[in-house]
Amino acid sequence: MLAIQGITQVFGGLTALDDVTFTINRNDITGVIGPNGAGKTTLFNIISGIYTPTTGTISLDGRNITKFPPERLAAFGMVRTFQNIELFGQMTVLENVMVGLHTKSRCGIISCAFKMPWHLHEERRIRETAHTWLRFCGIDELADTTAANLPFGKGRLLEIARALALEPQIIFMDEPAAGLNSRETMGLADLIRKIRDRGITVVLVEHDMELVMDVCDRILVLNLGKKLAEGTPREIQENPAVIAAYLGEG
């Protein structure tokens, strides 16, 4: 569904991504792995419209979306989470998810300011839907907590809940297990499968190999900005180039 074609990203003199080509299949869980600085986050930034690549194209179901800004991609059902959690810190957990429903509501400044009847109706619907997503991610009891005060693991879950509220067709997660303990990581694996079972395509960057090998259908390996390998978890585990890169690193 999502085709990444010859993506190159140059920052000043540094080539963060070098001619990366890859395809993400609908309803797969795809993993992107690679050592630190391999360019995984940069790839996500490009796909989610935060950077425009130096060269190359991204297309979604045949439509060229390379230059689309994030807010436009959101309307196409593409959403992401962040490696360094980007919550709306001063807002409550519930409100964070309600912002995720922004594209699912219509009222403009005037009808909000004058509290038109349809605005009240919409507001109620947003609130209820937001609770549904909090329940889905298992953090509904924290609805009224200020997001900045959340423990780290819950913050990661909130980012996922907020992203799901858009009802995306594809979600990108940047290191969702980083900083989680092993019990939380297991919960996360279940959640990721549950998300896929709703028909959402999942792409995740992750360092936790156990998790990646466990949940992913296909894996892309990046190293120093280049595509090193792609394939099923099994193929990747047996790929000599990947083994060399990881051993070389360690």
Next chain:
Amino acid sequence: MNLSDQLIQFLLSGFATGSIYALIGLGFSIIYNATGIINFAQGEFVMLGGMVTVFFLTSLHIPLPAAILGAVAITTFVGLLFERLAIRPIRKATPINLVIITIGGSILIRGLAMLIWGKDTHAIPGFSGEEPIMIGNASLLPQHLWIFGMTTLAIIASKVFFNYTISGKAMRACAFNPRAASLIGIDVKRMVLFSFVISSAMGSVAGFIIAPLTMTSYDVGIMLGLKGFCAAIIGGMSSGLGTVLGGIILGVLESLGAGLISSGYKDAVAFIILLLILFIRPQGIFKRAESERV
């Protein structure tokens, strides 16, 4: 005077005020490069340079050279205090907080100046008399030469400082990457303090050399500060030649605008240029857009 003589006259006086803007602009960019802060109180250092000189001269009857030295010392001390009391203790250094705090500092300094010295405008006699020097049909005051001289001196001094002294190099390292700088043992906090000290000293120089030309009062800091900022923006916030050229461009345009269009709108020229640059080329007119992101 015919038109070409007039033009030369405008260019000369534009060059002189432009040099002042350049000095003030350098103050902005030095702090900006060391800390990422645009110091809204920069103009007040300029005001202090002029007003303290006036005070020493007229109230205490101290001879000019000593008065000037005293003014620079006091202004620098105020800059140091400002960093210590208002900048260093900030816990949440978001841009908005920094803007608000430096604005608070600027109106506080201005208010205190008004409290101490009143609202009158003061003049300082020219350092070398008021006898105009003729260049063709255009005339120049000796004070203009002082301005050129002092500005050149200040620029050379800062060039030497940043390129050849340990502290200067350390400050450049901080600007480049504060975390890396602190990892290799540079005291980043001291460098921030340093940048305030240098900028306030530089501002005070601008303040006392321009005072004989334009008079001075407690409230000259806003306009001079903003124009210095404009110079720095034109120059892309460089702490070198860019800002100097920026100041001169601004000074000349302003003087041409005042002479050829309308003197009432003279001050607006600077702000229109400022907005245009910010809208069209926020990286300044000499830099390429990308070079910043490494």
Next chain:
Amino acid sequence: MKRELVKYLLLVAAAVSMPYFFSDGYMMNVLVFVGINTMLAVALNLLLGFAGQISLGHAGFFGLGAYISGVLTATHQVNPWLAMLIAAIAVSFLAFLIGFPILKLKGHYLAMATLGLGIIIYIVFNEAVDITGGPSGLSGIPNLALGSLVFDNDVKNYCLVWTFTIVTILLAVNLAHSRIGRALRAIHDSEVAARVMGVNVRLLKVQIFALSAFISAVAGSLYAHVMTFAAPASFGFHFSVELVTMVIIGGLGSIYGSLFGATLLTLLPELLRTFQDYDIIIYGLILILVTMFMPGGLVQGIPSLLGALLPKKKEGRG
């Protein structure tokens, strides 16, 4: 929601009862300015407190509202209500247009650009003497009137201005508790995440800038018709800073806080007559101290400051 309603009703009750408490014209007159400043502070707070975008040029929008309304009525005999409407629409349209390039800027640069914009407007007030009357001001602006009811004394003006103030507060509170208010606060906390959530950050910032300018222009128009006079000195850089101070004192993002900030800063100079021009020293101190030590403004800051001080004393004794 219930609590919001109670707060609002209390405010309305307080506003309605003021004329019974203060029968003398002086206090009514001061309260007229409290009302106008509250509108301005609320307008600025929508931008600064909610969206996190600073403006140091709001006095300019206020002044444009006053002058457009003033010139249309005093020089061109336009109906004052119509003039108010024209002023508000024209100023918000201007803000909308200039909003696109100006709100691309962030932080310090945005502050400088809005400051520059405010000063350009101020210079025009001074220099376009044929239209504005220059530094000595524009006089002969008529009062507003409803049929035979002319708003020409302090109590009537109070009722006029506070009707607008109360409505402004209501609209702002509504907006704050809506998807727009949440989107604005989201921009404040993380612009990139807001965009990923589908918020059109650029457009929304510009819209709120225009709305803020609209309210400021209405306040300016009211000011002109209440004073029947307008001079550039009321619309300079200092007043922009004063507005920011009101918002900061009341707390960023708190609508009732802005009411408090505007009230305090309007009454303060009245109470401290001896200070006259020196009030800027106090503003400077307030800006620095509140920003450093009370990020939520005075309303939240003083109780929490006391809270932080008291236990320490106990420890000292024990």
